[in-house]
Amino acid sequence: MMAAAQPSPLTTHVLNTCHGVPAVNMELSLHRLDSKLMLWNLLTYETTDEDGRCPGLISPDAFTGGMYKLRFETGPYWERLGHNSFYPYIEVVFTITDGPQKVHIPLLLSRFSYSTYKGS
Template identity: 55%
Template sequence: MSSVADLRLRMLQRHLGLQAGRDMEAVSSPLTTHVLDTASGLPAQGLCLQLSRLEDHGQQWTELKKSYTNSDGRCPGLLPPGQMKAGTYKLFFDTEGYWGKRGQESFYPYVEVVFTITNETHKFHVPLLLSPWSYTTYRGS
């Protein structure tokens, strides 16, 4: 591959939240998140998060994935294609751990975003804008 093609591939991987050499299946993940540290104006790298689904039997949360945000504040491959089904999901963000690593006190020890998926053929994006004293989330595209 030429150096121009290599550069284009690396730029595409960065845009999609992928790291060089990672499996490209993350591109088609039906559920994505992007965490931005609004206090620094940078992506929130290294923030621990967990994805869970509420199961009908006993109303118990079942953990589907535990991961960390990458250098772009994203978590590629959060939910593999074919694993999405209609139901209630939760993204748990360990904000206390994130701010603690930076020597920063924070008001919220964690953020839980609970949302409902009614059509498993759609894509869902759950952004989180984060500061030590506030957070905002919304359904992105």
């Protein structure tokens, strides 16, 4: 029997506040900054589930100190719903300074505004 994979220490939850529902099937990517080359390296590319969540972003071992960004593909999401959007994408950049920790980054989204914060 295989052991269950450890849950991602980084989670997100995208909510469509315009319609009061989770943002389903939104593409997003996780990147880490190479501080020597000053280039972003793609770590993973995922899609939100029926609850607007993306549970498997990164393994605990890979989530080490450094600068990261979550890029949310908001333009294509709104286009699929038949709307345009002021923001073609949203990038949330954050720094991890300590060893293993749990970080939750919600994104509250409408066509013309967004809000995010470090949750728990």
